[in-house]
Amino acid sequence: MSLLMKTKSRNTDTRVSGRSRGTEIIALSKPVGTDAQPASSAADAPVTRGGTERKNIKSGRDRHQIFLDNIQDACVEINPNGKCTFCNEAAHQMLGYSREEYMNLRHRQRYATKTEADKVLNIFKEVYHTGVPAKLFESDVRRKDGSVITMEMMISPILTGRKGIAGFRGVGRDITARKETQDILRQSEAHYRSLFEHTKAIMFLIDPDTGRFVDVNLTACSYYGYSKKEFLQKKITDINTLNEDDVRQKMLMAKSEQRSHFYFTHRLACGALRPVEVFTSPVEIGGRKLLYSIIHDITERREAEEALRHSEEKYRTIIENMQDAYFECDLSGTFIFANKAASDTMGYTPDELLKLDYRAFTRPATSKKVKEVFQHTFETGIPCTLFDYEIVLRDKTTRIHQLNVGLMRDTDGHPVGFRVVSRDVTERKRAEEELRASEEKYRSILENMTEGYFESGIRGRITFANDAACAMMGYTREQLLNIHYRQFTTPETRKRITEAYRQVYQTGLASKLGDYEIIRGDGSIRTHQLSIGLMKDAAGGKTGFRAVARDITESKQAEEALRHSEERIRVLFNNIPVPTVVWKGYKNNLILMEYNDAALQYTGGKILEAVGKTVEECYPNAPHIAADMHQCFSLQTHIEKSFWFRDGHADEKKYVTIKYAFAPPDNVIMHVNDMTAQKKAEENLKHISIHDALTGLYNRFYSDAEISRIKSSRLRPVSFIVMDLNNLKVVNDEDGHAAGDLCIKNTANLLKQAFRPEDMIARIGGDEFIIMLPLVDEETCAQALTRLKNNVAQFNLNAARPISLAAGFSTARAGDDIEALIAKADRRMYQEKARMKAVAGNEKHIP
Template sequence: MKDQTKTKQALIQELSSLKHRIQELERAESEHKHVEEALRESEEKYRNILESIQEGYFELDLAGNYTFVNEANCRFLGYTKEELVGMNYRQHTDEETAKKLYQPYYELYRTGKSIETLEVESFRKDGIKVIYETSVSLIRDSEGKPIGFRGVSRDITDRKQATEALLESEKRYRALVENASDLVFRLDAAGHFTFVNPVARRIVGYGEKELIGKHYATLIRSDMREEAMKFFGRQFVKGIPNTYSEYPIILKDGREIWVGQNVQLLFQDGKGIAFQAVARDITERRQAEEALRESEKRYQALSIVDELTQCYNSRHFYVQLKIEVERSSRYELPLTLLLLDLDDFKAFNDAYGHVEGDRVLTRLGQVVKRCLRETDSAYRYGGEEFTILLPMTTSADGAVTAERIRAEFKKENFSPDPGKDVNMTVSIGLGQYKTSEDMKVFVHRVDQLMYQGKKNGKDRVCCES
């Protein structure tokens, strides 16, 4: 009986222990289910994040076969997920790229040190080449053993193509600049050379090392240096995009040439930071223009100067008289006019001929100019008549000049025939301008005074009392 009771108690204890064990197992199973559920949710969230990012994400096994790719990575390569998973990366790269990738991946496997940036060329499913930048790290199992690779990639095809296009453009631009027939140079904001093309170096005679860092103004002729600095300073301060200017520069051998230059102000963030210029040697053009100006000057002189006497002609007399009359009226300054006429010139011409008469006219012109100040001017009015304008001169002072001319000319000896000396004389009328007087009235008044002198015996100065 006792044995039966003991056996029953043992069974009850075993049942109780078993029940407790079952409860523990049920709790463990419940916790495991929760863990699995949390793990599934975490994995789903992780996958959703990977699918939503713009960068490509991929996982490879140690042999280089894709075990996972996100949608962005599929777009980069033009394959579906089903096509990429299980595919080896060598299938969308050429042999050269595969060899290039082997070493960094091997180093990653060997050292565990992540690849921060690796540029990779691949071919899409449609055969188009793409370039992407990738970062790769090692995948390890629970025991820390390497089992694969995971990476993030960014498609940089457009950026690379743009960069290559820019480099090619710069290459063409540099070739163009280096081989241009014009002078091409750049200056920093302070005016120092930062680039000078071969043509410019050859023309100015300086080497590249001599020019880089040199201030451009040191090449400009000293008398125009300040003007040039003000010109370009104004362009910089006012932010003028383009200007044209012409300046003489001194070459290394001391010669001078003129250059015409188009100067562009370079901007960064709306602020001027440097100058770029294309210039041309315009020396021949400048010389031609100077020759033309000199020719025009000589032509103008011929058009207003009497060739025989080298005094101004009558046309220029009236131009200058108008100017002097206006000045006299505006500033209330005296103005005196002399009108000279050779005495008995017709008789001299008849007796000795016009050639000898021309010599008399020439000599009178010389005497008149010799007796005048720099501010005075003499004119051949017509035939044997001359006029003289004496600005800022009263009639009293003008009479002194007139008398000097008369006396000096009378001393001149002429020899129209061998062994025969002749002296000529002039009669001079003199008058001072009256306020508001008409110019023609003024000239006529002085002309009448000259004729009055002839009536009074010639060889004299006649003025109003």
């Protein structure tokens, strides 16, 4: 079948045949119709000329043959019937055919598809009819092995001087690799365009010469409130609050790479102003030098910095106003800061103190102890306390202090000095000595007290009575223990006592019964006063009553005149909502004489046992209370102290503020305010500051501090696991943030189960965790990770929303860079995440 249409007009032949041979692209060395001679030789070479001319023509053909066989482009000749009459060495190497095989192929067989063959055929027809070489075009060509390559081709006619077009010359070049590179480049451009458009960071491209926006991403449009079209009509000066000259200067600095980091205030579309942090650098795109900028809103950071300044000011105020002496000193022990209390205590001005060290206030033996405390704190990093050391003040007097020492570090975690809190415990020590000296004496007084003390069962039968009680009642102890209180009371008194005991039993509150008559064993009648309290066992069950009886027969008449006044004062005293106790000075001792209902309720009735006892006997485990009370009594002043206190064998400690007030002529009134709830709230606030609110794990603040501490310690080996919760965004998007929070909390619980109590587990980001395992090597760390994975797998068996974790770990030994190893663990985690994504992607294609 002929390649071209055979109906060609004479006029066309004439026009083409007259065309200059200069339009030929490549001169081929073989004819269109044969394999032996050049296409132009039959028409152009005179057959009658001599041997010299024939020799020159042959030499020219040989040169052309050598040239064509040594070029890299494929060269072929095609006759008007579509048959290949010549192909060079590059063509048969490129297509995998021998010359004979390729020259015998039909037109359709040379191309990858029928469509491609038809396209090229139409180009041949166009060249044939116009005589004009075809422009460069691309076509998919099939090689002998069946593979397809893309070639860039050019077709030109073979012109003759007499007969017009004798065939076609084609030149082709394999551009398959170039096309693949172009495809990869297009995909890469699309990828980076997608990253630019869809990243959560605000990004700009700005022309530094005009200040106009060249491109912005979707996040920028959302943040500033402009559409992309509106943005591209604006300049950077439309959103930056600086004047145009300042903005232009900043852009020139960024363009010349003098500076890449800036802080500005930007204006949103709504008019609101936002502080922003800008990172910018020059980039060249399409021959234009632009500024590529990333913008971060730092509103929350600024608010946090402001809150930090307020916090620092608050704690500075606390230090300046605290009663204890507070010092800071360098590693040599020289003071670099002292609060007002320190200056007042030592008797030096602040400037004078900063020229001294701790040795100026201590004798040699004490200096040695202080140095040992500093040395221990420096070596271990653990705060240390020195009890009861002697200091010498400026006026040469001595005081007893308690020293608390902590280590100061710089931002890199290196020790730079010490913080010291020194408390004056002189009075407490003196009170302790007095307590020990007088304990036996007060015990004897208690055993020989004149008041009668009774204990009785729930039904009123006496179970215990002291010697004074027996003497008051006129019975022996054996007789008292075998009778009921009804047997020594008058009918009127019996009713009052019964009601008092019933009220104490029902309310649990202590009660007093005054001026009741009793019948002694000898039949005489006496007037007594009675204080009743409820006795309970360890479980809180009611077991009986305690009663203190006082014979007031002789003093009744004298007291009658004061009764109304006392009653009024007593009502006021008992209705004070603050637990209040009255201590009376007696022979250098302070004796508990009275208490109000709030005190009785606060002590659970135990104060009944303390009536008549000295302060040292009442508080044997808190000698500072006695010291403070004696100080108040001796100086006739007011004192206020706050401290943690455990009452006897109580399970729970209480934080109390006690106010001591001297009451003439010889009393000290003690008001006890229970501040436990407030103190616990403060401690809870401290707990919250280092723990993650959602999971209860440590937060980033604490983990950074612990890592800094480990870096400066000798604790090795120590392993680090960096972990990321996969697909949290998908959970939040599909099921809501409550489901995402549940995934985070479930992950935290699995981490707590998998690791030891001494391991630090911290949530350092939305879905990021870090675990620090002290004294754990690589093998043990890998076992811990395996245990965690098993726990996660077991959890996922019944979980509505399975959990997927990616983790990486590393182990630090002596001399290793902690930060580098944590970064290594982070890289391993991302490698694991990528592997998991790849596996997940493959599984989706499994039928």
